Amino acid sequence: MRLRNVLPAVGAFAALLIAGCNHMPGAPRAQELARPEDQLDFTALYKTNCQGCHGVNGKNGAAYDLSNPEFQALIDDENLKMIVTLGMPGCRMPAFSRQAGAMLTDEQIDALVKGMRQAWLKPAAFGNDKPPAYDDDQKGDTAHGQLLYGSHCASCHKDSPQQQVTSPDYLALMSDQALRTIIIAGRPDLGQPDWRNDKPGQPLSGQDVTDIVAYLGSLRNPASNAAAPAAPVR
Amino acid sequence: MRWVKTAYNWLELRLQLEAPIKEAALHPVPRRTASWWYVFGSAAFTLLLLQIVTGILLAIVYAPTAGEAWNSLNVLNHQLELGWFLRAMHGWGSSFMVAVVIVHMMQVFLFGAYKFPRELTWILGVFLLLMTLAMAFTGQVLRFDQDAYWGLGIGASITSRIPIVGGPMVHMLLGGPIIAGATLSRFFALHVFVIPGAMLLFVALHVWMVLKLGVNEWPMPGRIVRRSTYLAEYNKMTHEDGVPFVPVAFWKDAVFSGAILAAVAVCAVVFGPFGPGGQPDPTIIQAVPRPDFFFLWIYAALAYLPPSMETPFILIAPIIGISVLLALPFYASEGEKSWHRRPVAVLMLTTIAVSWGVLTHLASFTPWSPHMDAWSGDPVPVRYLQHATPLVRQGAVVFQEKQCRNCHALDGSGGQRGPALDAVATRMTTDQLIRQVLQGGGNMPAYGKNLSPAEVNALVSFLETLHPANQQPAADASRREVESAQSSLGSAPAK
Numbered sequence: 174m175r176l177r178n179v180l181p182a183v184g185a186f187a188a189l190l191i192a193g194c195n196h197m198p199g200a201p202r203a204q205e206l207a208r209p210e211d212q213l214d215f216t217a218l219y220k221t222n223c224q225g226c227h228g229v230n231g232k233n234g235a236a237y238d239l240s241n242p243e244f245q246a247l248i249d250d251e252n253l254k255m256i257v258t259l260g261m262p263g264c265r266m267p268a269f270s271r272q273a274g275a276m277l278t279d280e281q282i283d284a285l286v287k288g289m290r291q292a293w294l295k296p297a298a299f300g301n302d303k304p305p306a307y308d309d310d311q312k313g314d315t316a317h318g319q320l321l322y323g324s325h326c327a328s329c330h331k332d333s334p335q336q337q338v339t340s341p342d343y344l345a346l347m348s349d350q351a352l353r354t355i356i357i358a359g360r361p362d363l364g365q366p367d368w369r370n371d372k373p374g375q376p377l378s379g380q381d382v383t384d385i386v387a388y389l390g391s392l393r394n395p396a397s398n399a400a401a402p403a404a405p406v407r
Numbered sequence: 408m409r410w411v412k413t414a415y416n417w418l419e420l421r422l423q424l425e426a427p428i429k430e431a432a433l434h435p436v437p438r439r440t441a442s443w444w445y446v447f448g449s450a451a452f453t454l455l456l457l458q459i460v461t462g463i464l465l466a467i468v469y470a471p472t473a474g475e476a477w478n479s480l481n482v483l484n485h486q487l488e489l490g491w492f493l494r495a496m497h498g499w500g501s502s503f504m505v506a507v508v509i510v511h512m513m514q515v516f517l518f519g520a521y522k523f524p525r526e527l528t529w530i531l532g533v534f535l536l537l538m539t540l541a542m543a544f545t546g547q548v549l550r551f552d553q554d555a556y557w558g559l560g561i562g563a564s565i566t567s568r569i570p571i572v573g574g575p576m577v578h579m580l581l582g583g584p585i586i587a588g589a590t591l592s593r594f595f596a597l598h599v600f601v602i603p604g605a606m607l608l609f610v611a612l613h614v615w616m617v618l619k620l621g622v623n624e625w626p627m628p629g630r631i632v633r634r635s636t637y638l639a640e641y642n643k644m645t646h647e648d649g650v651p652f653v654p655v656a657f658w659k660d661a662v663f664s665g666a667i668l669a670a671v672a673v674c675a676v677v678f679g680p681f682g683p684g685g686q687p688d689p690t691i692i693q694a695v696p697r698p699d700f701f702f703l704w705i706y707a708a709l710a711y712l713p714p715s716m717e718t719p720f721i722l723i724a725p726i727i728g729i730s731v732l733l734a735l736p737f738y739a740s741e742g743e744k745s746w747h748r749r750p751v752a753v754l755m756l757t758t759i760a761v762s763w764g765v766l767t768h769l770a771s772f773t774p775w776s777p778h779m780d781a782w783s784g785d786p787v788p789v790r791y792l793q794h795a796t797p798l799v800r801q802g803a804v805v806f807q808e809k810q811c812r813n814c815h816a817l818d819g820s821g822g823q824r825g826p827a828l829d830a831v832a833t834r835m836t837t838d839q840l841i842r843q844v845l846q847g848g849g850n851m852p853a854y855g856k857n858l859s860p861a862e863v864n865a866l867v868s869f870l871e872t873l874h875p876a877n878q879q880p881a882a883d884a885s886r887r888e889v890e891s892a893q894s895s896l897g898s899a900p901a902k
Binding site (some may be wrong): 330 | 484486492495546675676677691787792796799804805806807809812859862
């Protein structure tokens with residue numbers, strides 16, 4: 174090999190390298206973030222803060238199915254933001270905001286709420302039906318709730334009373350609001366129907382949901398929660 | 408072309424370099440020494456040249472101040488054409504250089520090349536190895552990201568354990584009581600002036616001795632090195648059965664050096680530059696610092712030592728190690744060179760290499776601390792929740808929210824401080840699970856005061872489901888006896 178044969182090859186290689194330098198596998202892609210609190214990308218924030226409990230893409234997690242469009246339609250921005258900021262008293266949902274001693278800034282929580290809305294909120298999630306209100310301060314009728322539980326819930330929730338939604342241990346870990354949300358919006362990732370389809374053809378009214386929650390609440394054993402740390406103040 | 412010849416003659420008349428260069432290039436080496444085994448030294452030298460060239464180019468852009476260093480590396484990575492490639496070449500060049508220097512040393516040891524009259528060549532080589540490692544460490548510090556910051560912190564705390572002079576030494580190293588702007592200036596001076604200067608001087612002497620004393624002959628079993636006869640024997644060997652260094656041996660050096668440079672370039676293109684990782688700010692607690700690969704073994708060794716052994720190990724082991732390396736050519740300056748007749752040497756080398764490999768491997772995956780965001784980042788595997796009851800599902804929520812996941816892995820993700828829990832139900836009965844959660848034990852803290860009874864029940868009912876489908880969960884035989892006795896008592900007919 175003469176030098177004049179090699180030189181063009183070397184030149185061509187160098188030219189290729191320079192031309193394609195930003196497409197080489199080793200070329201650094203995303204710029205390293207200066208600080209973790211500057212992260213405002215929904216996907217990244219969800220991945221590090223939420224998906225441990227709520228599951229990849231907001232479903233099939235241990236905790237509630239956030240990708241349920243009916244849930245997203247039921248809850249308003251203010252309540253969603255408040256839950257992320259301060260946690261949910263009576264539930265395992267912890268606070269994530271700096272003001273409550275956790276890591277996320279207000280901007281990051283806004284980005285999370287906005288991202289959830291963009292990803293999972295669908296227009297007309299309820300069709301022509303009007304769902305019961307997200308929350309209700311009324312006191313429910315326990316006896317009526319028990320009847321409704323028998324007719325609308327017990328057909329699926331029937332195995333092993335210690336493991337069921339009626340077990341005091343389970344109820345000690347769920348707040349009234351969490352129960353209400355699940356009854357209204359269902360959990361499509363588990364096959365739990367919404368308020369219209371617990372018993373097809375007989376949708377529950379807002380008062381019915383309040384009554385069922387009151388019935389479940391009456392099964393709580395105050396001692397189960399005795400040693401629990403104080404819930405964050407709302 | 409006449410003027411080239413004229414110019415050359417003009418220079419040669421004054422410099423008179425032709426004769427010594429010719430002598431060095433054409434000096435005879437033993438025929439079997441022109442082997443592929445003898446190429447590592449020249450490869451290390453080539454890598455040193457690469458590091459100098461890329462280092463100078465980097466120094467043009469790099470700003471050695473605490474506030475700007477990290478930014479200037481990002482400018483190199485993202486804004487300058489091929490800046491990332493330059494950083495990658497320097498970074499991979501350093502990794503290759505450490506590796507090649509160590510291989511060179513192992514080869515020299517195995518071939519007995521440190522014996523008379525090459526003792527001083529070996530001793531300078533030991534210092535060159537230490538300087539190469541020092542360059543690697545100071546280079547890692549100049550990267551000034553989270554790894555650099557905490558690596559420096561660990562370096563400083565190791566230094567501080569030296570009795571009496573430890574404190575002042577840390578002060579001198581860091582340029583003050585804390586890691587700050589002065590620290591980076593000091594390490595810049597070390598990395599760019601002090602160590603390379605010393606290194607070039609040592610390399611020059613090292614190469615000078617190789618040229619003057621000749622390249623080590625191929626070790627033959629039974630050919631004994633004696634001080635009285637060796638020089639004459641070597642002289643005879645090279646003159647009766649020798650070959651000129653250039654080109655017979657040199658072309659292999661050249662080819663291998665070229666291959667190493669190509670390998671560095673390929674690694675640089677494929678794997679890219681090292682870091683910089685996160686910003687070097689001690690207030691950012693989301694950092695998982697880890698040293699570069701050549702120091703990983705120290706990391707693992709220190710982690711596995713009992714705490715009481717740490718200081719003695721840190722202070723005594725390096726001194727012993729370096730002393731042994733320096734004393735080696737005096738202890739064994741005569742005798743057999745061939746590895747066929749030096750079983751102890753071969754065994755020692757093998758043991759050290761295997762230990763080094765094992766420690767490095769351990770360090771690359773061993774959990775050093777809990778994986779702090781596993782609880783909020785790694786979901787419970789979907790298959791564990793597929794047929795879960797409401798209470799088990801709440802148990803999984805408790806499992807995540809109480810951050811069990813930071814120490815315990817499920818399905819391979821999560822922390823590794825504690826055992827993985829994928830099949831915990833086959834190892835522990837319900838009672839044992841409850842006791843472990845409440846009271847802790849082994850390496851686990853007690854959670855009794857941080858969990859309500861409902862949380863414990865939910866958590867344990869989740870843990871009880873963690874067993875393979877074809878394997879029964881652990882059960883307490885005596886408990887079954889008690890339960891069956893109780894039920895038979897309860898149903899006994901009244902008299």
